[in-house]
Amino acid sequence: MDKDIDDVAVDYEMSEDEKTILRELGVFGESRRKFLGKVGTGGASLLALQLLAEQEALAAETGEPLTSAFGPRFENALKVTLKVNGEKKSLEVDSRMTLLDALRERLALTGTKKGCDRGQCGSCTVIVEGERVLSCLALAATCEGKDVTTIEGLAEGDSLHPLQAAFIKYDAFQCGYCTPGQICSSVALLDEAKNGELSHVSDEIPEKAAPVDLSDDEIRERMSGNLCRCGAYPNILKAIQEVEGGREVAQTWSFYNSAKEGSDETV
Amino acid sequence: MKPFKYEKAKDLGTAASTLDSIPSASLLAGGTNIVDLMKEDVARPDILVDINGLEFSKIKKKGNTVSIGALATNKDTANHPLVRKHFPVLTQSILAGASAQIRNMATNGGNLNQRTRCMYFNDPSVTCNKRDPGSGCSAMEGLNRMHSIFGWSNRCVAVFPSDMAVGLAALDAVVNVANKDGESRAIPINDYHRLPGRDPSRDNTLKRGEIVTTIDIPINSWAKNSYYLKVRDRASYDFALVSVAAALDLGGGVIRGSRIAMGGVAPKPWRALIAEKELIGKKPSKELFERAAKMEMERARPLEHNEFKVKMGERAIVRALQKSGNA
Secondary structure: OOOOHHHHHHHHOOOHHHHHHHHHHOOOHHHHHHHHHHHHHHHHHHHHHHHHHHHHHHHHHOOOOOEEOOEEOOOOEEEEEEEEOOEEEEEEEEOOOEHHHHHHHHOOOOOOOOOOOOOOOOOOEEEEOOEEEEOOOOEHHHHOOOEEEOHHHOOEOOEOOHHHHHHHHOOOOOOOOOHHHHHHHHHHHHHHHHOOOOOOOOOOOOOOOOOOOOOHHHHHHHOOOOOOOOOOHHHHHHHHHHHHOOOOOOOOOOOOOHHHOOOOOOO | OOOOEEEEOOOHHHHHHHHHHOOOEEEEOOOOOHHHHHHOOOOOOOEEEEOOOOOOOOEEEEOOEEEEEOOOEHHHHHHOHHHHHHOHHHHHHHHOOOOHHHHHHOEHHHHHOOOOOOOOOOOOOOOOOOOOOOOOOHHHHOOOOOOOOOOOEOOEOOOOOOOHHHHHHOOOOEEEEEOOOOOEEEEEHHHHEOOOOOOOOOOEOOOOOOEEEEEEEEOOOOHHHEEEEEEOOOOOOOOOOEEEEEEEEEEOOEEEEEEEEEEOOOOOOEEOHHHHHHHOOOOOOHHHHHHHHHHHHOOOOOOOOOOHHHHHHHHHHHHHHHHHHOO
8 A cells, every 4th residue: 555645754854845745746645546547548558659669760770661550750751871980871861860860869879979969068079071070960961971980980890999098098088978079089180180280279370281289288279179077188188199199008907807816917 | 850851952043042932941051050050949941951062162262362162161261271371360260169070060151141149049938039020139138248249239239159250351351142043242241241220130131042152352461460369268169258350461660451350249240440440550559559449449338247348359459469460
């Protein structure tokens, strides 16, 4: 039998106001039973619809025709073929779908992260045709025939991209949410500097492009489109500097291996 | 986001024709502003005409003018040898805006046609005369720290957010536009954007169905003595509180000509014409710059929260002129 709110209120020293709120939320007793009753009648059909939609979404991922008992899936469907991390992918998308959503929701490449979804944080940064862009502001439809590189495409087999290794070596993240964007951004940054592209803090504007030496300020300015709420900036800076300097990045740690328990291997 | 039909434009004529015949059609180039606005439900086009792929992406010299394609990206424009050589202040102003990712996507035409970042304009749940004519201006009585101190009307106090356009305003750029019949028009940059007056809904003087094709900049004698100064709340990746594009034509120890354009202070790139005039024929000095800057900023009409922009603007003009003239 359900506990009544007054029984619980004694244990938790609740005020009348708090009890009223919980009653209205239907967490306890009579109102909870009423609430569940309501869900019981409408809920089953809602759940069925939800499951059908999910099933369709999964079917969509395999490239199956996107029609069902509900009619065409998209009001403004478009066919888009992209080359993602070297693999050709054909999709049918709604005209509203961004490259970010296409990668995450349709191609199961969830390495690219959705932060603000408004072009303000940089966590969705990917490399399109060699240039870093914000995938949240790029409509998938505009990426027809384009080469897209995401964080999943940087490593070669088991060997990490030098910047991935450097980010680990220098502990260039805490929660890691912005990291795929930071890394894709820094990969492109190194090419831009090599090509002599300027930044807001470049002192001189030489007529002819020449490779730019990346001072601390240059790296900070060029990475300013990638926010990190954990504040790992100093370590991100170090990681990029090491790779820019061309020195080899030594991985100073390894995963704990239980088969070798008792050995001196570090964790 | 409201559903829309996506159309890839075959050529300028068909794109302009769609724009002309369907009032709810919008153009898509880099997408860095329109996609945002659509996500916020501020822009609600029925048709989005993708003009990427049209030919207006070249930057080339034509006689004594450099012609910059509307579809060239901000990044390519800032780094182009012709722009670096002749208009370093344009390179500086472009690089002061947005982030590397955004500059890689954003186009020059899109930069000119971007909408204000006034937070009330970008929030459909509040009133805004620019977004919803006649509904009222929330910024006038609201938080207006980021808003205009010049050129505003009691219907709209928003600022035009571009850095690049401020650089172009100091360079006497000309915006070329064309319509579905192939007729073209050349609009001086200072006449391209407009003040809100009684109708804040229109940011510029483009006619319906017209598309920006190129931006022409005359090669001038002040490229060597120019500077773009941007003051903002954080060191990078933010809109200007105040910015100044300054250029000086120096000869015989005096200022023969000057250009001062300001960003972050008005609904369009603001030419500081009073200060410019004060400099002509005089020897460059800090005192002269200070006097000219003061004369200009005395005309400012600050709002409740942005009086700081008056002093900031004055000092920014002086600093930008000093940097330009190496004085």
